[in-house]
Amino acid sequence: MIAPAAIARMIADETARFTAANPRSAALAKDAARHWHRGVPFHWMLDWGTPFPLFAARAEGSRLWDADGHVYDDFCLGDTGSMFGHSPVPVSRAIARQGAQGLTFMLPTEDAVAVGDLLAERFGLPFWQITSTASEANRAVIRWCRGITGRDKIIVFNGCYHGAVDDVFVDLRDGVPELRRSLVGQVYDMREHTRVIEFNDLAALEAALAPGDVACVLTEPALTNVGMMLPDPGYLEALRDLTRRHGTLLVFDETHTISTGPGGWTGTHGPLPDLFVLGKPVAGGVPCAVYGFSADVAERMEHVRAANESGHSGIGTTLSANALALAAMRAALAEVMTPEAYAHMLPLADRLAETLRTTIAAHDLDWHVTHVGARGEFICTGTPPRNGTEARAAMQGDLERAIHLYLINRGILIAPFHNMTLVCPATTEDQVARLGNVLGECLSSLME
Numbered sequence: 001m002i003a004p005a006a007i008a009r010m011i012a013d014e015t016a017r018f019t020a021a022n023p024r025s026a027a028l029a030k031d032a033a034r035h036w037h038r039g040v041p042f043h044w045m046l047d048w049g050t051p052f053p054l055f056a057a058r059a060e061g062s063r064l065w066d067a068d069g070h071v072y073d074d075f076c077l078g079d080t081g082s083m084f085g086h087s088p089v090p091v092s093r094a095i096a097r098q099g100a101q102g103l104t105f106m107l108p109t110e111d112a113v114a115v116g117d118l119l120a121e122r123f124g125l126p127f128w129q130i131t132s133t134a135s136e137a138n139r140a141v142i143r144w145c146r147g148i149t150g151r152d153k154i155i156v157f158n159g160c161y162h163g164a165v166d167d168v169f170v171d172l173r174d175g176v177p178e179l180r181r182s183l184v185g186q187v188y189d190m191r192e193h194t195r196v197i198e199f200n201d202l203a204a205l206e207a208a209l210a211p212g213d214v215a216c217v218l219t220e221p222a223l224t225n226v227g228m229m230l231p232d233p234g235y236l237e238a239l240r241d242l243t244r245r246h247g248t249l250l251v252f253d254e255t256h257t258i259s260t261g262p263g264g265w266t267g268t269h270g271p272l273p274d275l276f277v278l279g280k281p282v283a284g285g286v287p288c289a290v291y292g293f294s295a296d297v298a299e300r301m302e303h304v305r306a307a308n309e310s311g312h313s314g315i316g317t318t319l320s321a322n323a324l325a326l327a328a329m330r331a332a333l334a335e336v337m338t339p340e341a342y343a344h345m346l347p348l349a350d351r352l353a354e355t356l357r358t359t360i361a362a363h364d365l366d367w368h369v370t371h372v373g374a375r376g377e378f379i380c381t382g383t384p385p386r387n388g389t390e391a392r393a394a395m396q397g398d399l400e401r402a403i404h405l406y407l408i409n410r411g412i413l414i415a416p417f418h419n420m421t422l423v424c425p426a427t428t429e430d431q432v433a434r435l436g437n438v439l440g441e442c443l444s445s446l447m448e
C-alpha cells in the first residue's frame with residue numbers, strides 16, 4: 001500500500017522540482033495570464049497537475065521539447081490528436097502544399113474523392129461526412145439518428161465521453177441517473193432524452209431498448225474515458241443484434257479505439273455499426289473528424305431532408321471539410337495510419353503493457369494494466385473494472401497526480417487525465433524501457 005503521506009510528500013517535492021527546472025515556462029505563464037483566462041488559451045491545459053503550465057516549444061515523432069529546452073518521451077501525444085507521431089512528414093508536406101493553394105473554399109477539392117475512397121475501403125461503410133472535431137461528429141450523428149428514426153431517446157454508457165456533446169453527460173450514481181456534476185451552464189435535463197446504463201450489462205440494455213423509442217446507442221467499442229474497459233466476450237455482438245431487433249441504430253465512436261488496428265476496433269474485431277465516428281488523429285492533428293454510415297442510413301437521411309423545409313439543418317459548421325483538412329487527412333490515411341505503422345505500434349504497445357506489469361509486480365502492487373492496441377492504461381487497483389461505477393471507484397486522483405509530476409520531471413509525458421499511454425510509429429523500445437525504469441523509481445520512492 002502507498003501511504004497518503006508519501007503521496008503528499010512526492011507532490012510537494014515534485015512541485016518544487018518542476019518550479020526550479022522550468023523558469024522559462026514560469027515566465028511565459030505569468031505573461032500569458034495577462035489576457036488568457038486562467039492563464040491558458042484553453043482551460044484543459046491546466047489539467048496536468050503542474051504548478052503552472054509547461055510551455056511546449058516543438059515536437060517531432062515521439063518527442064517533445066519544452067520552452068526551457070527539456071526533451072520528453074511523449075506517450076500522451078496530444079491525448080490522441082498526435083497518436084501517429086508529431087508532424088508526420090507526409091502530413092507536414094500536405095499542409096505546406098495546400099497552405100500555398102488556399103485553405104478553405106466551401107467547395108470540395110480533388111482530395112475529397114481520394115479521401116472518400118480511403119474511408120470506405122478502410123472502415124467498410126459506404127458514405128461519409130466531415131466535421132472539424134469528434135464532438136461535432138457525435139452531435140451530428142445523434143441528430144441524424146433522431147431525425148431518421150423519429151425517436152427522441154438515445155442510450156449511452158455510464159462513464160462515457162464523446163466530447164462536448166450535451167446529450168451524453170448523464171451518469172449513474174448508485175444506480176440513479178443524474179447530470180454530470182461538473183457541467184457548466186447546463187440548463188436542460190438531458191435525462192428526458194438520454195438513458196444511461198452500465199457497460200457490459202445486457203439485461204439493462206434489453207430493458208432500455210424495450211420501449212422501442214431509442215434512436216441510437218452511442219458507444220466506444222471499449223470504453224476509454226473512465227479508465228479503460230474492454231467489452232465482455234460476445235457483448236458487442238449482442239449489442240449489435242439487440243439494436244437491430246429494436247430498430248435502434250448502433251454508433252461506434254472510434255476516436256480512441258482506432259488504436260486497435262488500421263480499421264479500428266470494428267475492422268479488427270467487428271461488428272459493423274450503422275454509423276462510425278473518428279476524430280482527433282484522422283488528419284494527423286489538423287482539426288478534423290469524420291462520420292460514416294450504411295447505405296440504408298444514407299437513404300433514410302435523404303427522406304428526412306426531402307420531408308423537411310430547406311434551410312439550417314443544425315448539422316455542420318463553416319470550416320467543415322476545408323481544403324487543408326482534406327489534404328491532411330488524405331496524407332494521414334494513405335501514408336501515416338498504414339498497416340506498416342500499426343505493425344510497429346502494436347507489438348511495442350504489448351511490450352509497454354508487459355513492462356508496466358513487471359514494474360508494478362516488482363513493487364508488490366496489485367494494480368491492473370490493460371490496453372487496446374497502441375493505447376494502454378494502468379489503474380491503481382487489481383480488479384479490472386467492467387463498468388463506469390467500478391472504474392470511477394478505482395481512480396486515485398492524488399496518487400495519479402504524484403506519478404504524473406514525477407514522470408514529467410524526468411522527461412516523460414503520459415496523458416494527464418488518467419494513466420494513459422500511446423505508442424506511435426516513432427516510439428522506440430528505449431523509450432518504453434525508460435518509462436518502465438522511471439515508473440519503477442517513482443514507485444520505490446513512494447514506498448520508502
Ligand SMILES: Cc1ncc(COP(=O)(O)O)c(C=O)c1O
Pocket residue numbers: 133134135136138161162163164220225253254255256279280
Ligand atoms: C471517444 C471520444 N469521442 C470524442 C471525443 C471528442 O473529441 P474532440 O475533443 O476532439 O471533439 C473524445 C475526446 O476525448 C473521445 O475520447
